[in-house]
Amino acid sequence: MTSPPGLRASQALFWRLLTAPEGVARGREALQREGLLEDGALDFFVRASSRMSPVERLDVYADMYFYRLRDCLAEDYPNLAAWIGPARFHNLVTDYLLAHPSQHPSLRELGRALPGFLEAHPLPAPFARAPGLARLEWARFDVFDEADALPFTREALLEQAASPERCRLRLVPALRLLELAPGVLSLWRSLEDDEVAAPEPAAAERGQGVCVWRREFAVFHRSLASDEERCLRALQAGPLSLARLGESVLGSQAAESQPAAASARFAELLERWTAAGLLCLA
Amino acid sequence: MAAVADLGHGVGLRREHFEHVLEGRAGVDWFEVISENFMVRGGRPLFVLDRVRRDFPVVLHGVSLSIGSTDPLPESYLAELAHLIDRTEPAWVSDHLCWTGVGGHNAHDLLPLPYTEEALRHVAQRVEQVQERLGRRIALENVSSYLEFQGSTLHEWDFLAELAARADCGILLDVNNVYVNARNHGFDPHAYLEAIPIERVWQVHLAGHSDRGTHLLDTHCSKVCDAVWELYRVACRRFGAVSSLVEWDDQVPDWEILAAESASARRIRGEVLGAARVAAAGGAG
Numbered sequence: 423m424t425s426p427p428g429l430r431a432s433q434a435l436f437w438r439l440l441t442a443p444e445g446v447a448r449g450r451e452a453l454q455r456e457g458l459l460e461d462g463a464l465d466f467f468v469r470a471s472s473r474m475s476p477v478e479r480l481d482v483y484a485d486m487y488f489y490r491l492r493d494c495l496a497e498d499y500p501n502l503a504a505w506i507g508p509a510r511f512h513n514l515v516t517d518y519l520l521a522h523p524s525q526h527p528s529l530r531e532l533g534r535a536l537p538g539f540l541e542a543h544p545l546p547a548p549f550a551r552a553p554g555l556a557r558l559e560w561a562r563f564d565v566f567d568e569a570d571a572l573p574f575t576r577e578a579l580l581e582q583a584a585s586p587e588r589c590r591l592r593l594v595p596a597l598r599l600l601e602l603a604p605g606v607l608s609l610w611r612s613l614e615d616d617e618v619a620a621p622e623p624a625a626a627e628r629g630q631g632v633c634v635w636r637r638e639f640a641v642f643h644r645s646l647a648s649d650e651e652r653c654l655r656a657l658q659a660g661p662l663s664l665a666r667l668g669e670s671v672l673g674s675q676a677a678e679s680q681p682a683a684a685s686a687r688f689a690e691l692l693e694r695w696t697a698a699g700l701l702c703l704a
Numbered sequence: 705m706a707a708v709a710d711l712g713h714g715v716g717l718r719r720e721h722f723e724h725v726l727e728g729r730a731g732v733d734w735f736e737v738i739s740e741n742f743m744v745r746g747g748r749p750l751f752v753l754d755r756v757r758r759d760f761p762v763v764l765h766g767v768s769l770s771i772g773s774t775d776p777l778p779e780s781y782l783a784e785l786a787h788l789i790d791r792t793e794p795a796w797v798s799d800h801l802c803w804t805g806v807g808g809h810n811a812h813d814l815l816p817l818p819y820t821e822e823a824l825r826h827v828a829q830r831v832e833q834v835q836e837r838l839g840r841r842i843a844l845e846n847v848s849s850y851l852e853f854q855g856s857t858l859h860e861w862d863f864l865a866e867l868a869a870r871a872d873c874g875i876l877l878d879v880n881n882v883y884v885n886a887r888n889h890g891f892d893p894h895a896y897l898e899a900i901p902i903e904r905v906w907q908v909h910l911a912g913h914s915d916r917g918t919h920l921l922d923t924h925c926s927k928v929c930d931a932v933w934e935l936y937r938v939a940c941r942r943f944g945a946v947s948s949l950v951e952w953d954d955q956v957p958d959w960e961i962l963a964a965e966s967a968s969a970r971r972i973r974g975e976v977l978g979a980a981r982v983a984a985a986g987g988a989g
Binding site for chain 2 (some may be wrong): 425426427428429430432433434436437440441465466467468469471472473474476478479480482483486487490491494521524525526527528529530532533565566568569570629636639701
């Protein structure tokens with residue numbers, strides 16, 4: 423390059439240097455090795471100032487690129503960042519941004535792929551619960567500004583109880599169902615309370631279904647019993663009538679042998695769901 | 705070109721102040737909101753926006769239009785913006801004279817353009833397309849920059865003025881950014897203001913910056929410095945009664961501190977325009 427590049431080439435070059443993980447000088451070297459940049463070419467691209475070389479001026483942008491996105495991810499994943507520590511989080515973000523550079527106009531979407539990235543690129547053994555913790559934090563973040571819906575209330579339930587076939591229900595949009603590894607919820611709780619991270623549970627302990635949801639402007643999560651998880655997953659697949667929803671509880675093996683207990687259980691679940699605002703009319 | 709309304713003196717709406725503003729204790733004239741923060745489906749952000757809009761004029765200020773990028777214009781983004789415009793009915797819509805990404809990727813930063821005829825043609829054409837798509841004119845803001853391109857053949861202020869004329873768009877004049885660039889690139893900020901056509905300026909931005917020794921950085925994390933207030937005074941003399949907006953995005957202070965900054969803008973403009981009126985009255989006598 424002995425003359426300034428056109429706009430398209432200029433932006434492509436700027437982008438490569440901006441996103442070079444080890445800074446502009448190393449990024450320039452990489453471009454030179456690839457034969458994409460000649461020696462001294464940056465001098466034809468960016469003017470030096472009285473105090474800064476072209477590389478230093480470009481580094482202002484490269485630093486801002488990384489630190490802005492790292493800070494954004496730390497806001498989305500505060501407990502993960504606190505748990506694994508600043509150095510490990512820094513390296514995680516570096517690797518993540520190389521694999522998943524932002525493709526969305528909103529920073530809100532930047533961290534969406536991080537839980538999956540952690541699954542595929544595990545941290546060292548003491549942090550085996552990191553993917554689960556990340557999935558929980560993202561779900562809580564994700565429902566915060568998810569679509570609103572008028573919750574199906576206990577009063578509405580009493581009104582509709584007489585015609586359970588016609589009353590069709592679905593989950594509110596601001597709800598996520600997760601399957602989390604053992605010990606993730608206790609880890610989140612201890613980190614939230616600023617305590618020492620809860621210890622890893624015994625290997626024999628099973629994973630658990632977890633519901634994350636927003637009611638009005640507050641976000642909640644809790645673990646689910648297996649029958650409750652089964653019902654909510656059925657609702658997640660699509661709207662169900664109150665009658666069909668009941669069948670997913672009452673139709674179980676236990677219901678056949680203990681119908682009264684199963685009915686009571688269904689009533690208990692409906693009470694819990696309406697109180698928490700998990701359902702809305704389809 | 706029809707003038708836009710003078711909304712008075714506002715501040716950027718930030719979540720740290722949501723409660724204070726909803727309690728009706730704002731004491732400012734209007735709010736600017738970051739468009740992308742409200743391109744969501746529901747929850748508290750949209751609730752707050754609706755409530756604020758009920759009581760105040762609101763301006764939508766975007767950070768991701770990427771008007772200078774060589775990527776195609778982001779149609780899905782424009783559709784979301786159009787939806788937000790319908791919902792909010794803002795006094796106007798603005799974004800930045802910059803690019804934010806290329807190759808389908810986004811840096812979430814306001815990256816500088818070379819000030820060339822090629823870039824001018826490119827951006828002017830895209831502004832026209834955006835205005836056509838949104839069914840309204842937009843304003844573009846001059847950004848802070850930390851480098852200059854060897855290929856630039858125009859001054860930044862000439863590029864901005866010519867762009868506004870070719871695309872028939874407004875200018876959101878960030879006085880702090882003029883000052884930062886003047887210091888970083890060694891030009892006279894007064895020459896910048898003198899080159900900007902008065903009738904194109906819809907709004908003024910004021911903000912704090914940080915001195916990093918080798919350059920000034922537009923950090924929006926502190927009070928407006930005295931030198932920028934002085935430049936604002938000059939801008940008031942030149943551009944008259946233009947809506948002002950104080951931005952504070954990092955280390956966001958208590959509401960009282962932010963509101964005091966807006967009150968300073970009000971006082972300074974009042975002093976300048978009051979003095980101008982007195983001078984005009986004196987001259988007529």
